[in-house]
Amino acid sequence: MAAPQPPQLTLFPDPPLLTDDEDTYNAKAGDTVIAQQKFIPEINYALTWIGQQVSAVDGYRQSAATSAGSAADSAGAADSSKKAAAQSALDATSNGKAQVDLAKNQVTLAQQAATAAQSAAQAAGAAAGLPGGRVPFTVLQINSAGNVSWGDGLIDKTSAVPGQALMLGTGKTPQWAFPGQQIGDVLISARNPGALYLPADGGIRLQSAYSELFAKVGLIGGGVGLSWPEVDSGGPSGIGNNSFGASQAGTVLATFNGTASLRRSTNRGVSWATVALPNSNINSSMDTDGQGTWIIAGTGTQLLRSTDDGQTWQPVTVTAAPSGYTWNRVKYCGANTWVVGSNGGSGQGIRSTNNGASFGAIDFGHGGATIAIESNGKGVMLAQGPNLRKSTNYGATWVAGPTISGQAISISTDKNGTWVLTTGATSNGVYRSLDDAMSFSVFPVAGYSTGPFWWVFIAYGFIFVRRSTVDAIQKLQVYIGNGVWQNVNDSVLVNGQGSGGFQIVDAGNGVLVGNSQNSNGKLVIATPQFPYDTSTQFALPLINATSGTAAYIKAKELA
Template identity: 50%
Template structure:
C-alpha cells in the first residue's frame, strides 16, 4: 500500500522576545505559510479518508482490524477539523494559534500513519500479501502462492517504441507494432520523422545506422568492372562465397584460404587431409560449407565446416556405384538441410538430409557413363538435373528435394549449366549463345522459351542472378562476361577477358571468379556514385500518381 508524503514544516515562528524588525520578518512568511498548510492538511486527510474506506472494505474478513481502522479514521477526521480550525485561528490570532496548529499537524500525520498500518494489517488478515509497490498486481507465483508481481512482462529487454504483443503460442512479448525499419510505406500523407522518402537519395550511414544495416550498399553498377586480384593464394577453380561476405578458395589437400570481409583480408585455414584434389565447394549460406574430393578409390570423403569455414572435419561418404574409378564431383545445396552431389561415372547421386553430416545414394535415372552434368535447386523442393540419355540431352525433375526424379523435358543441344534465382526464373545454358528461360519456376516444359545472349563467345560456363541482373560467363576468347540488364538488353564487359570457370557472389555487389592469370582471382566490385565508406543510398520506389513512397528509418527514441 503506497504511503503519503509528509506535510512540509512551517517556517520559524515569531517570538515576543524578537525585536520589531525580526518579529515582522518572521511573522510574514509564517502567516503566509498557514493557508497552504491548511490545503496540505486537507489533502492528507482526504487520503486518510480513502484509506479508511479501503479498510472498511476488509471488514468482513477482519472485523476487528476494520473497526480499528475506522477508529483511526475518526481520529483522523477529528484531527482534520481541529487542524483546519487551528489554521483559521492561527491566521486570526497569531502566535497563540501557531503552536496549536503545529501540534495538530503532528497529530494528523500520526493518525495517517496509524491508519495506513491498520489498513495493511486488515489486508493481511484478509489474506492479501504484503510488499506491494506501484504498478504491481496480485498473481499466483511459481510456488502456487498469492503474491504481488509486475503487471507487465520483463521490461529490461524492451526498448522505446515497442509494444506488448502476442507471439508464438500466444505468449506475450515486446516488439515493434506495424512497420519496422526497412519497411516501405506508400501513402498520400506525410508519415512523420521516423520515415525517409524512398526516392534514391544519398544519406549518411552515421545518421541512420539501423537502416544502413538493413539495406547495405545499393545503387551501384554490378559486374561491369573486372580485374585480376592478388589474394595471396594459388590459382584455383574451387571457390565459393556467401552473401554475408565469407569467401573460401581451396589451396591444397590440407589448406583453404578464407576471407570474411568480401576479400579485403585473407587467412590460411588448415584442414584435415582430403586425400585428393578438391573438385567443388558450396555453402548453404548459413555457415555450413562442403568440399568434394576427386578421389576415385576409398576412402571417399568430403570436407565439412559448420562454423563458416573456421574449422573443418572429414565426412565419410559412400563409394560411387560404378566401381570403375568414378568420383563425386559437383555439389548442390537444395534447401531445408538437403544436399546433393553428382558423380563422374555411376548410376547414383549422393544425398544428405542432415546438413551434410551423413549421406546415402539416390538413383538419377541416367546411364553409368552419362551421369548428370548439371543440376540446380530453387530451395523449395524443386531440383532439375541435366544428363544424356543415349540419344539427347534431357532434363529430369524432382519436387521432393532430390529424393526421386521423373522425365521432364528434352533439350535441343547440350545443357552444361542451369541456374535459378530462387524467385521463379530458371535459365538453361545450351551450346554457344543459346539458352532457355522459364518464369514459372520450372512448372512446365512449355514455360521454357529460347533466348539468345548477344555478345557471348564460346559455350556457357556459368550464370549468376544478382540485384535484378543476369550475368552470363562464356568460355571463349575475348569478352567472357555478358550482363543482361533489367530492361532485357545485353552489355558485354570488356574488362572480363580473364574471367574463367564460375562466379562466386559475396554480396554488396562483389563477385569473384577464376582467372586465366596465374595465382590470381578475377574480381568485380560494384561501382557506386557516392562515398561507400560514409554514405548509402535509399531505394527509389516507383508509385502511382498522387502517392509517395517512404522507408522507415528509425524507431521511437
C-alpha cells in the first residue's frame, strides 16, 4: 500500500539583511515575523498527523495478532489447512511489521522537519537582527548600546511611583508624571478636593510635612527688609559697588577694593572667614548659579571662578575687554550660561555656556558700556547700555529691547514675569513689566511724583526702590502690593550712596544683605520678621475666592 504523505511545512520568506535599505529591511522583517506566527499552527498540525499515524499502526498490529490467533485455531481443526493458516499468520505479521516501520519513518521525518523549521526560524530571526531570549510582555527595542533586544514594553518603571501616568514630556519624550494639577497649583472650587490639597488661607504648616510645597512657595507672609543693622564682616575698608553677593543657600561673599582678600559666610552673615584670592584687582561684580559656582569680574583679561561655593578660586583667562576698560558686570543666566559686560567700549561682552569654564565674545549691540544686566533664568535677558537690549536665548543673540524713556540704571526681576527698572529720571523714572519684559509702563511710586530713583530689587513679593539723596531721611521705598508703598527710614542702609552704587542681594530664608553707607568694610543685613519659625515652618498663600467657593493649593501627589 502507498505510504501516507506527511504534511508540508511552508518555507520562510527571504530574511532581512543588514545590507538592505530601510524599507526593504522593514518589509522583510515584517514578512518573517508573520511567517513565524503561521509556522506554529503548521507544526501543531504535523504533530497531530503523526499521532494519527501511530494510532493506525497500533490498529494494524492488533489486527495482525487477531489473524494469527484465527490461524492457530484453524490448524487444530483441520490439518490440511495448517500450512495455509501458518502462512497467513506469517503474511499478516510481515505486513504489520512493514506498517510499524513505515510509521516510525514518518515520525522521524516529522521530527526532522520540526527541527529544521525551528533552526530556519532562528536563522531568519538572527539574520533580521532579532535577538533570542524573549520573555512574556516584552517587545523589540533598541537598547542603550544601540543593539536590538527584547525589553519591557513600557519605559523604565523603577523611577515611577504609584499614581503617575505615562505622559509626553519636553521633545515628546515619554516620562512618568502625575496627571492634572501639580504641587503648588491653586484650585478655586465649591467642593473640598480632598487630602492632596490644603486651604489657601495663610495658615502655618511644617516644612518637613510638605517639603515639596515649601520648595515652591518659600517663605511668605512676613516682614522683609524692615530693619537693617550694620554687620562687620571683618574685612578691610572699601567694599566696592556690587562687590558682594549671596546665594539662596545662605552663602555671602564680599570683596574689598585693591585687596586679594575675600570674606565668606555660610550662615547668612552670622560668622565670617577669610579666603585668599589669586589677585587683588577685584573691585567689581559677582554672581552665583546657586549650586556652588561663583564668578567675580574685575580685570580686562581675567575673571575669578569658584566651583566649591567660594572656598577656593581659580583665574579664567578671557577675551580682552575694550582697551582701557575691564569686565565689570557679571550675570548668571540659567542653563549653565554666564554673560559679562564691560564698563566701556562699544557694546562688547563675553559669554560662557559651560558654567564659566571658558568664555567667548558676544556683542550686546547697545554701542557702549554695559550699565546693568538682568536675567529671569529661563532665557530672557535685558542689558542696558546707551540702548536697552533684549535676548530670549540666554544671551546668544540680542535685539532692541522694549521702549522706555531714558536709560535703565538698575534692572530686577522676580523670575516669574515681573520686571522693574529705574532710569534715574526726575519724573516717571520707574518702569514695570508684567509680561516677562515684553513691554514696560511707568510704575508710579506713591507719595513721590519726582525722583530720581537709582536702584531696584525684587524679593519675596516686595519691590525695593532706592531714591536719591533729595530726601534726607526716607530714601528706600518698598512696594507691598495693591498700590501701597512703605518707607524704610534706616539711614545706615540708604544714606550717602552714589548713583547706582547701592545694592541688595537675597541670602535666602528672607535674609537680605546690602552695603553700608560707611566705608568701613561693613554690610547691613535685614533679618525677616515672620510670625512663625522660618527654620521649620512656612505659611500658605492667602487667596481670596468668590462667594460660595474656596481656594486650595495642591500640597502632595499622594495621600
